[in-house]
Amino acid sequence: MHENIVINNLYAGYGRKKVLHGIDLNINKGMFGLLGRNGAGKSTLMKTLVGLLEKKSGEISVCGIDISNRKQIREIIGYLPQDFNMYPNMKVDEALKYLGTLSGMKSKLLNKRVEDVLDLINLQNDRKKKVKSLSGGMKRRLGIGQAIIHNPKVLIVDEPTAGLDPEERIRFRNILADLAEDKVVILSTHIAGDIESTSKNLAIMNEGKIVFNGKVDDLKGMARGFVYKTNIAFEDIKDFKNRYIITSQRDNGEFVEMKFLYKGSPVSSFTPVEPSIEDGYLNVLYDVSGVK
Numbered sequence: 001m002h003e004n005i006v007i008n009n010l011y012a013g014y015g016r017k018k019v020l021h022g023i024d025l026n027i028n029k030g031m032f033g034l035l036g037r038n039g040a041g042k043s044t045l046m047k048t049l050v051g052l053l054e055k056k057s058g059e060i061s062v063c064g065i066d067i068s069n070r071k072q073i074r075e076i077i078g079y080l081p082q083d084f085n086m087y088p089n090m091k092v093d094e095a096l097k098y099l100g101t102l103s104g105m106k107s108k109l110l111n112k113r114v115e116d117v118l119d120l121i122n123l124q125n126d127r128k129k130k131v132k133s134l135s136g137g138m139k140r141r142l143g144i145g146q147a148i149i150h151n152p153k154v155l156i157v158d159e160p161t162a163g164l165d166p167e168e169r170i171r172f173r174n175i176l177a178d179l180a181e182d183k184v185v186i187l188s189t190h191i192a193g194d195i196e197s198t199s200k201n202l203a204i205m206n207e208g209k210i211v212f213n214g215k216v217d218d219l220k221g222m223a224r225g226f227v228y229k230t231n232i233a234f235e236d237i238k239d240f241k242n243r244y245i246i247t248s249q250r251d252n253g254e255f256v257e258m259k260f261l262y263k264g265s266p267v268s269s270f271t272p273v274e275p276s277i278e279d280g281y282l283n284v285l286y287d288v289s290g291v292k
């Protein structure tokens with residue numbers, strides 16, 4: 001079985017609203033990051049991939065199976081939606097078992113699978129808690145659990161780390177990285193840092209199109225020579241921000257150290273710096289839209 005997703009010239013939207021405009025992507029086993037601002041079309045692409053939204057045209061095949069084969073596609077894809085919420089009054093292990101039963105797993109196999117999944121998502125000690133009493137991070141981990149209960153080849157995760165504290169974020173990322181060893185895992189996010197630590201490959205979406213598709217290092221490489229830092233006095237900040245694309249800033253007490261994109265001739269007070277993934281991301285967005 002091919003372990004990949006192939007998307008050719010995909011168009012999709014809601015009623016008359018067109019959202020995806022000719023998406024081409026080839027995603028292989030391992031972790032793949034899908035990065036884009038809010039409204040770029042990431043969730044729409046995810047929903048189309050899992051069959052929740054009908055495409056208008058184009059082709060999608062998942063592990064060699066055409067997306068129109070709904071039953072088979074459901075068996076090989078696990079999905080954690082952005083607004084995941086389920087069975088608040090069930091206990092954690094009951095919820096997982098229930099979902100496994102719904103997906104057609106036999107009781108003996110399912111009991112073992114529930115144990116494995118509880119270990120993986122680190123909720124063994126909380127298995128008797130009601131879903132509604134879990135913290136945000138635990139709920140998100142349970143979300144992964146429900147998505148992988150049937151051991152799918154592909155896992156699609158939409159904006160998983162919003163609202164999580166740093167420790168939970170790292171824990172969540174590590175779970176995904178483990179799963180990506182033998183699955184295609186797509187992680188959709190608007191936070192570049194979520195991708196840097198987990199994915200080598202990524203695509204950037206903007207206004208329903210793919211504007212970058214490649215390796216994290218290539219993305220950074222494209223910004224090399226265009227990222228600088230300089231110290232700015234507080235009274236000059238506003239003017240500076242109007243002139244440059246700021247990628248980060250740090251208050252040093254007496255002045256503010258700005259990191260920014262600059263593509264003009266050399267300026268002695270500007271010090272070149274090695275681009276981060278965030279710099280690379282903003283550089284691509286700036287090139288395609290000129291928007292800050």
Ligand SMILES: Nc1ncnc2c1ncn2[C@@H]1O[C@H](COP(=O)(O)OP(=O)(O)OP(=O)(O)O)[C@@H](O)[C@H]1O
Nearest residue numbers: 014017019036037038039040041042043044045159
């Ligand atoms: N159910 C819907 N009906 C109509 N338009 C929608 C619907 N869902 C999303 N859209 C629109 O489609 C566009 C893309 O939204 P989408 O949710 O795919 O973006 P996104 O990149 O996932 O961002 P976000 O993280 O904010 O969800 C936006 O203009 C949005 O308003």
